[in-house]
Amino acid sequence: MRFASNMDYKVVFAALETMCEDNFSALCGSSDSVASRLVTCLREVQEHGRALEPVVASLTAVYHHYDFDEETPGNGYRTLVKVLQACLLHIINKGRYIADNCNGAFFRAEHNASEMEAYCSALCQLRALLHLAKQLINDNECGQLYSQQDGELTRRFVQEYSSMHKACFYGRCLGFQFSPALRPVLQTVVISMISYGERYGRQQSRFGMAALSLLTSGKYVIDPETRGTEFERITQNLDVHFWKSFWNLTESGLISGLTRITSNPVQVNLTLTVPPLLLRLPLASDLSLSAAVSPPIAHSGPGPVHMRLISHELREGQDSEELLAFSDTPTTASHRPWVQRHPLSPWLLIHFHGGGFVAQTSKSHEHYLRNWSRELKVPILSVDYSLSPEAPFPRALEECFYAYCWALKNCHLLGSTAERVCLAGDSAGGNLCITVSMKAMTCGIRVPDGMMTAYPATLLTTDASPSRLLTLIDPLLPLGVLAKCLNAYAGIDCHTVPPAVESNSLTTLGRDTAVLLGDLTKGASNWIHSFLDPVLISSGARSQLSLQRRTESSETRRISTPTSTQTTGDHPDYPQGFEPLRAECLAVLLPTSSPIFRNPFVSPLLAPENLLRGLPPVYIVASALDALLDDSVMFAKKLRDMGQPVSLTVVEDLPHGFLSLSQLAKETEYNSRQTEVTSLSRWLTLRRQRFDRGHTLNTLYTPT
Structure with a gap:
């Protein structure tokens, strides 16, 4: 959905405020720990919403200057507002459901609290991205989307990607900004990637890795938080050879055969x-x-x-x-010979x-x-x-x-x-x-x-632009992966990792089969365990565990790690009292600073x-x-x-x-x-x- 006028965002923020107040009225009288979590979370949401409204107002007032023309509205500033709106609408709809059903017998308190907390984390990170976008507008010339002459802006952009928490966008919130029809597809791709990453580098064929991945993928379906954490780790740490190997799975005989069956x-x-x-x-x-x-x-x-x-x-x-x-x-x-031949x-x-x-x-x-x-x-x-x-x-x-x-x-x-x-x-x-x-x-x-x-x-550089801020939340094009591909094309940092042995021989097939049978028990156990966990843990224990995990994770991310302490000044000056969530481990991102990236044929x-x-x-x-x-x-x-x-x-x-x-x-x-x-x-x-x-x-x- 696109903001058609400056009134649209006001309606959305007003609805967010009303939703929060309705939930405070419905939940504040309850002594339940989950209700307390929801109230705490919604107060954070309310705070983010109030801080974001003037930022959105300033962006919507000028973002039309960055379009190609009046008939083609589209640029990174519009997109960031659009993504924020999608997140807010999810929060509003979920909040209305909670306010209307929190006292019902079939209300899944733990599930709804976890959903709201996930979107609250996403909203916090989007607030940081909107702040960065505001800095880009202030520092760039009107109509310019890239800061090609300002290395400082790009350096800060890369620094933020390296340290900001991104796992929340790959868990419960995965693909919220895209068409609903795409979300199951994105979930399948992300889960497949994580499961494949668990087996990457082992001495077995891609078929063997893909088969074994099926046995461990269940836990990523049931546990979105683990899925987000693992995807963040993979996108930040695995090299370009992993991505080459994973993307080339589409070249397999089975997938290409299905392509030929389903296409013209x-x-x-x-x-x-x-x-x-x-x-x-x-x-x-x-x-x-x-x-x-x-x-x-x-x-x-x-x-x-x-x-x-x-x-x-x-x-x-x-x-x-x-x-x-x-x-x-x-x-x-x-x-x-019976096929008709057409002229050139x-x-x-x-x-x-x-x-x-x-x-x-x-x-x-x-x-x-x-x-x-x-x-x-x-x-x-x-x-x-x-x-x-x-x-x-x-x-x-x-x-x-x-x-x-x-x-x-x-x-x-x-x-x-x-x-x-x-x-x-x-x-x-x-x-x-x-x-x-x-x-x-x-x-x-x-x-x-x-x-x-x-x-x-x-x-083909990591120069900052408003749309490239999306690489902090995009499951298909994270900045870490993009930078690895660009550096590979430029011939930089192309050290190789020993590839997985691939062969069509019976020896390889036998090895894959043996490994498959050997891991069958472990994989099946993980799958079943992922389904049984929610049943085995009592409601009270689940609430306490979830609250403890959220508190520990939030505090860990908000406190600078020893690695980032030396670079505290590299982070943008966020508004007083606000700091985005930080990743538990920093990403190592090789900058695209070689002159070859400035070659016009690159x-x-x-x-x-x-x-x-x-x-x-x-x-x-x-x-x-x-x-x-x-x-x-x-x-x-x-x-x-x-x-x-x-x-x-x-x-x-x-x-x-x-x-x-x-x-x-x-x-x-x-x-x-x-x-x-x-x-x-x-x-x-x-x-x-x-x-x-x-x-x-x-x-x-x-x-x-």
């Missing part, structure tokens, strides 16, 4: 391996001249580039022996997948690529570029650029005349769409006719105008709840101010990476398909603004 069927789905050969392409300024395009060589020398061709319809060239020579598994419709399409879509530059392939994104090919009626070439930290920048960019040039040169094999060529990508892939186009301009060859980037990463938001002028029309799709929202807004504003064609769409209630979640939540699938397909459809009717190539393209990029 296609006539062509070919994996291609293109050898590293020198290419020659005509210059855009003079078609009679050509430019040489070298194969990728960074870090490991010349090597092949891997791609996947997806086409809903079989088109000319896609069943040719010349194309099948690039494929190891030429099992396509070409072996079914005038359009071609080249796709770069996301995954933080460190994980996933075209297979992870195959579900929506199949849908795009069917709805747009175009062949799609998805590039499987090399991943970091094994192949840091500029290897991925070199491979994507080479794939783009090879596709132009060999479009007739891909089922297209390449009269209209569009790039598409999400997150890291969106970054590569932009930088590939920049590289095409610098080389003097044809640039794409358009590009669609979904929630692109345009500034962070295109920092590119000078001469590298951006001449880009094709850019269609950006961002999410209001994405920590990288400000990347999209600032990049779109920069292009617009230069006179470059650009459009920005901001969707509501979806997280970063929502394209890859489209199979799991219908609401996500509907919203993502509506915005993505609409943006992609625009380039189908584009005409080159500089000159009319007309039939020339067919003669340049088709065989004689």
